[in-house]
Amino acid sequence: MLAPLPRPAAPAPPLDVAGAPSALLPVYAQLPVEPISGDGSILLTRDGRRLIDFYGGHAVALLGYGHPRFLAALERQARALHFQSNAVPAEVRERAAAALVAIAPEGLSQVAFFNSGAEANENALRIAFRATGRERVVAVEGAFHGRTAAAAAVTWGASKWYGFPRAPFDVVFAARTPEAVAAAIDDRTAAVILEPIQGVAGARPLGVELLEAARAATLAHGALLILDEVQSGMGRVGAPFAARLYGVTPDLLTVGKGLAGGLPASAVVARPEAVAGLGVGDLGTTFGGGQLAMAAVEEVIAILLEEGLIPRARVLAEQIRRACAVGPVVGFQGEGLLLGLRTTRPAATIQAELLARGILVGTSADPHVIRLLPPLVLGAAQVEALAAALAELPA
Numbered sequence: 001m002l003a004p005l006p007r008p009a010a011p012a013p014p015l016d017v018a019g020a021p022s023a024l025l026p027v028y029a030q031l032p033v034e035p036i037s038g039d040g041s042i043l044l045t046r047d048g049r050r051l052i053d054f055y056g057g058h059a060v061a062l063l064g065y066g067h068p069r070f071l072a073a074l075e076r077q078a079r080a081l082h083f084q085s086n087a088v089p090a091e092v093r094e095r096a097a098a099a100l101v102a103i104a105p106e107g108l109s110q111v112a113f114f115n116s117g118a119e120a121n122e123n124a125l126r127i128a129f130r131a132t133g134r135e136r137v138v139a140v141e142g143a144f145h146g147r148t149a150a151a152a153a154v155t156w157g158a159s160k161w162y163g164f165p166r167a168p169f170d171v172v173f174a175a176r177t178p179e180a181v182a183a184a185i186d187d188r189t190a191a192v193i194l195e196p197i198q199g200v201a202g203a204r205p206l207g208v209e210l211l212e213a214a215r216a217a218t219l220a221h222g223a224l225l226i227l228d229e230v231q232s233g234m235g236r237v238g239a240p241f242a243a244r245l246y247g248v249t250p251d252l253l254t255v256g257k258g259l260a261g262g263l264p265a266s267a268v269v270a271r272p273e274a275v276a277g278l279g280v281g282d283l284g285t286t287f288g289g290g291q292l293a294m295a296a297v298e299e300v301i302a303i304l305l306e307e308g309l310i311p312r313a314r315v316l317a318e319q320i321r322r323a324c325a326v327g328p329v330v331g332f333q334g335e336g337l338l339l340g341l342r343t344t345r346p347a348a349t350i351q352a353e354l355l356a357r358g359i360l361v362g363t364s365a366d367p368h369v370i371r372l373l374p375p376l377v378l379g380a381a382q383v384e385a386l387a388a389a390l391a392e393l394p395a
Ligand SMILES: Cc1ncc(COP(=O)(O)O)c(C=O)c1O
Pocket: 058, 115, 116, 117, 118, 119, 121, 144, 145, 146, 147, 195, 199, 200, 228, 229, 230, 231, 232, 256, 257
């Protein structure tokens, strides 16, 4: 009999923030605060502090916390039926899809629901491969599309994000210029995938010229244009989607994060021609389109429209740009409330300094950009509080 291989000694268990052993894998850098409840765009922490949330849990808490109408819709649906899969039809799923189509760029009329941004991108790429019969994708430098295999393959900085032994298909990364993107597209290209405003890269708009160049070249070469609006979508940029803000209509649009206001939900919204060849069994997921998530999607969209939160995003963003060019902030980038604050000093230091003053902001892959992704229910007084806190910090 073969001797069993020696097993490496088990490492010491990870510790939680209080120094106690934790059953959670320590794969996240965590801020030293634990929110335990929320109201509007205010978070209350376990140690009794009050924070203004300018980060929204990575842009997810689109309506903030405790929105009465949102909670009522969740409760209604949860009491009626919280889940049945795509094995059965669901009126609420149909209504959520129709509501999403109503705010999507014109001509995008078919929806498939999934659970995360990465999964939506994974399926958008799958659709493009199926539609074109080609094997190559063009992405751009700085892109972030998620951590599943296909989404990670089109994400810039493979050594950090990828974690698989090889990419599942060919990817060409183009520089962030209209010329470079157009030149990278040819008759072998299945799809071009772009975030109209790169989120993780620091709320960095690719520019309308680049988007138009990608649209023209994909049309010329029979490739599909995928716009990843997982971070920029759902009203955050002051329009329902950046595609509508810039007037560039893709073949496939992916949505996630705030789509269900905090429940896991994502979607691919498609031009009918792009999905014409798909039939039963070609896409699938267990949880996507579940009733509770769909009730959330339907209500999020209704609230966005009826409470005027999309134009409000624009107004608040203008207020931030006017009031917050103080202390270490030397410039702004992004659109609406997908906003990057360019800083003189490392963003991580400023994030900690603001947290000490009761303000929660995000960072980005750019070490000198603070990222703001607040709930769209943020108030003008909270913007003033951010400006006052920034003004107290060393330039
Ligand atoms: C533009 C973009 N696409 C995709 C993703 C991945 O979404 P998820 O983490 O829900 O898989 C993200 C997440 O930050 C994102 O910002």
